Amino acid sequence: MIWVNRSKIENPKLKIQGAAAHWRGMGDNAAALRTVQVALHERSYDILIQPGILGDAGPLAASRLKGRRCLVVTDRTVGPKYGPRLAGSLQRAGFDGSMAELPPGEGAKTLKVAEFLYDRCLDAALDRDSCLVALGGGVIGDLSGFVAATFYRGIAFVQVPTTLLAMLDSAIGGKTGVDHPQAKNAIGAFHQPRLVVVDPLTLASLPERELKSGLAEAIKYGVLDDAELFAFIEQHVAPLLAKDSAALAQVIERCAAIKARIVSQDEREQAGGPRALLNLGHTFGHAIEAATRFQSYLHGEAVAIGMCLAASLSVELQLLKPEDRGRIAALVAAAGLPTRLRRDDPDTETLYAACFKDKKVAAGGLRFIVAERIGAAKAVTDVPAELVKRVWEAGRE
Numbered sequence: 001m002i003w004v005n006r007s008k009i010e011n012p013k014l015k016i017q018g019a020a021a022h023w024r025g026m027g028d029n030a031a032a033l034r035t036v037q038v039a040l041h042e043r044s045y046d047i048l049i050q051p052g053i054l055g056d057a058g059p060l061a062a063s064r065l066k067g068r069r070c071l072v073v074t075d076r077t078v079g080p081k082y083g084p085r086l087a088g089s090l091q092r093a094g095f096d097g098s099m100a101e102l103p104p105g106e107g108a109k110t111l112k113v114a115e116f117l118y119d120r121c122l123d124a125a126l127d128r129d130s131c132l133v134a135l136g137g138g139v140i141g142d143l144s145g146f147v148a149a150t151f152y153r154g155i156a157f158v159q160v161p162t163t164l165l166a167m168l169d170s171a172i173g174g175k176t177g178v179d180h181p182q183a184k185n186a187i188g189a190f191h192q193p194r195l196v197v198v199d200p201l202t203l204a205s206l207p208e209r210e211l212k213s214g215l216a217e218a219i220k221y222g223v224l225d226d227a228e229l230f231a232f233i234e235q236h237v238a239p240l241l242a243k244d245s246a247a248l249a250q251v252i253e254r255c256a257a258i259k260a261r262i263v264s265q266d267e268r269e270q271a272g273g274p275r276a277l278l279n280l281g282h283t284f285g286h287a288i289e290a291a292t293r294f295q296s297y298l299h300g301e302a303v304a305i306g307m308c309l310a311a312s313l314s315v316e317l318q319l320l321k322p323e324d325r326g327r328i329a330a331l332v333a334a335a336g337l338p339t340r341l342r343r344d345d346p347d348t349e350t351l352y353a354a355c356f357k358d359k360k361v362a363a364g365g366l367r368f369i370v371a372e373r374i375g376a377a378k379a380v381t382d383v384p385a386e387l388v389k390r391v392w393e394a395g396r397e
């Protein structure tokens with residue numbers, strides 16, 4: 001644990017207001033501040049996207065929070081790279097607190113680690129007006145959000161995502177939680193952040209495989225909701241893979257806007273609500289992850305294969321044109337992601353059985369999100385088992 005210097009510095013409120021006014025006037029360029037609002041009445045919040053914004057996170061958080069005590073939660077990969085800038089900014093904005101660095105990876109998303117963080121919250125003397133700040137990927141965001149949801153029956157939290165997946169997906173929407181030894185994300189709560197601060201420059205250090213995994217989710221948004229976004233990714237796949245910050249910022253903004261709109265309409269993923277559409281590729285993808293014991297594929301890679309399988313199912317159900325399935329698979333491949341299962345992956349029966357372990361299996365049977373065209377999706381149930389198995393079988397190298 002690294003303690004942030006406890007000395008109080010000037011209140012930067014006036015400075016922030018000036019900066020915000022300046023940002024609003026900027027055009028659509030790489031350096032511009034992009035603001036997406038998640039409209040949820042009293043739980044509404046902003047997603048602020050801008051290269052370099054990490055250094056302004058403190059004042060931006062201060063203007064939205066009552067208290068000035070915080071615990072920054074990060075991991076040992078991200079903390080040393082970006083922790084000092086974030087902590088310095090928080091400190092200059094008058095925050096007082098500490099930073100907890102956890103081991104990186106999914107292994108930290110447990111109740112045991114949550115308990116460790118409750119201890120750190122108490123050590124840092126957090127009160128009900130204090131906040132947690134999650135600096136890292138989806139693991140840190142989900143875990144910190146869960147601790148924030150439960151500590152003193154719920155305190156504020158701010159998301160500072162540093163993976164592409166977290167920036168355009170997991171940091172938005174308030175799903176928080178930890179894993180149970182028998183089931184991923186089994187213990188959790190809906191708890192919306194007060195602010196999401198996205199600095200695409202932090203992606204500079206993200207391993208290529210993690211970047212591609214995040215791109216899978218971006219492609220997913222294109223398929224389920226936004227044909228223009230899909231075409232943009234098709235046309236800019238090379239700059240996106242090269243981490244061009246203008247291209248990345250545009251994709252993050254567009255995906256964040258889709259997620260914000262869907263979450264605003266259906267915060268808690270009600271039966272039949274639009275939030276379920278975000279699970280395109282996930283019934284297959286989660287089964288792949290579970291059947292391979294989370295060892296073979298990153299989440300986005302499993303979703304990439306799952307999306308191709310969902311597209312095949314959509315063609316089988318005569319909802320999607322085969323050429324659109326071809327476009328989806330071609331873009332997944334161009335993004336350096338797998339489109340098919342490997343020959344030595346678990347067999348079809350094992351994968352089919354794994355579909356039923358997903359906590360999102362609707363009462364009464366499997367539910368798949370299928371594409372009707374690029375840019376539109378819907379949920380289907382009662383898909384014959386033979387058809388699903390045929391799709392699994394055909395989706396192998």
Ligand SMILES: NC(=O)c1ccc[n+]([C@@H]2O[C@H](COP(=O)([O-])OP(=O)(O)OC[C@H]3O[C@@H](n4cnc5c(N)ncnc54)[C@H](O)[C@@H]3O)[C@@H](O)[C@H]2O)c1
Nearest residue numbers: 077104105137138139140162163165166170175202205206
């Ligand atoms: N809450 C939601 O709505 C939601 C949605 C999708 C996924 N998730 C969850 O998100 C998690 C996966 O998130 P993830 O893909 O971000 O993985 P992650 O948080 O494990 O991060 C991946 C790796 O990248 C490293 N890393 C992060 N940022 C970095 C940076 N800028 N530079 C260098 N290294 C960096 C991390 O240390 C880690 O080793 C899963 O637990 C999944 O269940 C949640």
